[in-house]
Amino acid sequence: MIQRSVDALVIGGGSAGLAAALRLRETGASVAIVERDPYLGGILLQCIHSGFGLHEFGEDLTGPEYAERFIGPVRTAGIEVYLDATVMSIGANGGGHTVTALSRAQGVIQFTARAVVLAMGCRERNRGNIAIAGTRPAGVFTAGLAQRLVNIEGCIPGREVVIIGSGDIGLIMARRLTLVGCSVRAVVEIQPYPSGSARNIAQCVSDYSIPLYLGHVVSRIDGRDRVEAVDVAPLVEGHPDHARSFRIPCDTVLLSVGLIPENELSRAAGVVLNEGTAGPLVDGNFMTGVKGMFACGNVLHVHDLVDFVTEESRRCAERVAAYLSGAPDGTMVRLSPGSNVRYVVPSACDVDRANVFFLRPLVVKNDALLEVRVNGEVVKSKRLAHVQPSEMIRLPLDAGVIPASLPASATRVVEVALV
Amino acid sequence: MFDVAIIGAGVSGAAIARRLSSYRLSVALLERCADVSFGVSKANSGIIHAGFHHAPTSLKARLEIAGNRAFDVLQAELGFPFRRAGIIVAAFSWEEMKVVDHLYTQGVENGAPGLEVVGRDRILALEPTLSEDVVGGLFAPSGGIVEPYRFVIALVESAVANGVQLRLLWEAAAARWDGQAWTVRSASGDSVEARWVVNAAGLRADTVSSLFGAESFTIVARKGEEFILDRGARGLPSHVIFPVPTRNSKGVLVIPTVEGTVMLGPTAEEDPDKDDTSTTPENLDRVFQLATRMVPRISKRDIITAFAGLRPTLPGDDFFIRLSACAPHFVQVAGIQSPGLTASPAIAEYVKDLLKGAGLTLTEKTDWNPRISPREHTRDHAPWELDRLVEKDPAFAHMVCRCETVSEAEVVEAIRKGHTTLDGIKYYTRAGMGRCQGGFCTYRVMQLVARETGMPLERITKHGPGSEIVKGRLGSGT
């Protein structure tokens, strides 16, 4: 067993972990990154398409190019990097944390860290989670696994593909698979509107004349050894209308049905999760309910743009640095999601500082009004031309917008709502 | 020339093979699929039954009781996961309590140890996850849980270590008796000669029987759908919970598996298609309805996967284990549905006695080794215990499956033992069985198979030829 002591241990070497580690190192803290892949970069490395970095760098970069912008600096910043290393548990240790990891190169590694930054990202929702009926042949993949097999392992997952879910990952793979010679027979979306961006619908589906079935579900996957066909049914009042279902012969099914923040380690460490995000409940300092344990990036809530992951992770790192130097917590006021808002992250606001929040709408709406209310009274409002659940909203709040002192009888405190 | 050829490497064939391997006999174990337990056994609920469900007059009941008793020793010898968690039959009405009384009487007559009829207070104290509507029930402390495929794999490993020859992807297609021995030909043209043949072919026992000119019967597949809930699922019980049985089935159960997940099911429907292992949304709803009636906190949100198994049933519903009356030197082991796995050690004993009685000379080996070398798992050790393991092989510290905590060393061990399909590796190691259902580990396992066997990625299959994971490589004739 080897033992290491650091100020901050970052779990995950993807976009969130890289940005957080770099910023923390800049503040002078000793930092270690533990990453389970044999290289840094995380999921960005398999996202070979462009569209990353428009906000962060003002450039249109591919995923690997975006990752390289951080990997280079991490190499020379004096950050300890443990690759091919998997964190097994996090426990309390006096005023800090004991993090145990396993790696082939080092064996058992026990870290003592004053602060831990959770940056583990997400896993994909799979067929089992949504219980699609039928058999279990080869040829059913989550979109991310298929993406990995194509872009990193250089394999062709199948020939005739049906994609479940019109989120960005599914759309990107519709195009990618077409480019490697597959025939994408359909994209099937449960909602009456596409969940991915209009841009991706245009350049991934329309561009390749791929049929898009809105308000439909794949009710069954058939095939003994390999996928042979799927049944697609329209939804009528929320239920599949089997009388109108049709069959699409295919040999591959891709599932792009959502991401789940990977918080098993967090839960085991005693972190309480936010039901709205499936990520840790964090205050205005990105600190979870466990003292000295912070979270940022996709593990905190599922992002749409990596640029926002980077921004959030940097801000989180700054709060970690403040914590390490013994700065006081600040006056935290709870922020709750109000009408038409699924969640607000972080869940609390330090009223003496400027803060940036991310929130997700529950509805599709044009000409919406975003309101921040304190005990029912609007303290800030913003007009938004168009909102939809698949597009996260960024809400900056200046210091002092929320009054530090609230009446003792305030029960609803601060609410962010969309009308 | 073999002394005995066993057709089918499910739990029955595997147990028989191991039993016979303790004698000076040459034994062949012939399996149709790409790996053992790939037929009926892999979808087994993993329950070691306690011996109260079947009438004392049935062969099932006798073999179930004897089989149940054998599991402690078997676990010590073979090291598969097994725990006597105890079984509870929950009754929700006085009518149902009458059935409980009947089960109790039946169980006592069968010789099931420790059975108790319990009232509401006691049953809720035993199992607090039960619904408050419970009225009472039956407690059978000798009931247990096991990982079915690990059990079958361990039995076969032990048999092979003691000289049994295993042939995979070997499907019996024709058979001829020459007066002394059978010549059995496979679908791919291979042939095996054996003086005695045991038909343990599960769903295809009827087809095999007719190949040998033996008894004519029809195996009807009865499908059972099962649903798995994640570790830490709401409503995880500590005992296996049964409802009161109906005429046709033991009912939909809530099973705490030995690995910590929860299994709900099985359903029971006849299915003409012996290859139809599909699940349905109607049964998902039904199963959850029945399960939450007994354990209210069970939630659909915890579901991680669903699968279906097919039970090989015969009319009359009892085991059909006997020397064939029409085909020479041929033993039928057919209709082995529940409690087949529980009974398997006793089935093996029974078949050995049938063969002995029919004239097969059984000389015990002096060097028979009942044990297989214990397997190491990273997940079984606390961090400070791992140094020793890691020193032995650093690959124990390299995680392949994060959800089930499976290390590279364990996956490589599976591959080196001949499990080269993703399902085979999954059953051996649990890699791919967790909450992400292989999303993270699939390509890692594929890379290890490629590295260890030299197989190109596009030849690696899910469960045998025809189920290749990927169809090709980029840049090669796209």
Added chain:
Amino acid sequence: MSVKELVCIACPMACRLTVSHDAGGEIRVTGNRCPRGEAYGREEILAPRRIVTAVVPTESLAFPCAPVRTEAAIPRETIKDLLARLYATRVSLPVHVGQVLFSDFQGTRVVFTRTLPPDDIPPVGETGAEAEGKNQVS
């Protein structure tokens, strides 16, 4: 006269464009909120172009393919040719992000977008970290 409805992909605004193309060759674009939209609309009718991102096979077992991109958009009908050329190529490592693979394809360069194999990370452990001169935050 043909009329085409499309979504502009020049920027994330995704304006809905209507582009009409009459017999005399006259093109009219409506629905755009900026000149880039007008240019995109015209180009989509006359000569659609796309940025292409793909992978090229390598000779390495550890890294079987390397991601690449065109630096600028290329005519849509030439995408097939580019892919065919890529799949017929076998690259030997190492390659670096920004390194040129094809110096001219339809007037633009095709470059690598990832450094493979990844550059070494400085060693870790007591000596490694001390060698980097770690500081403690007081």
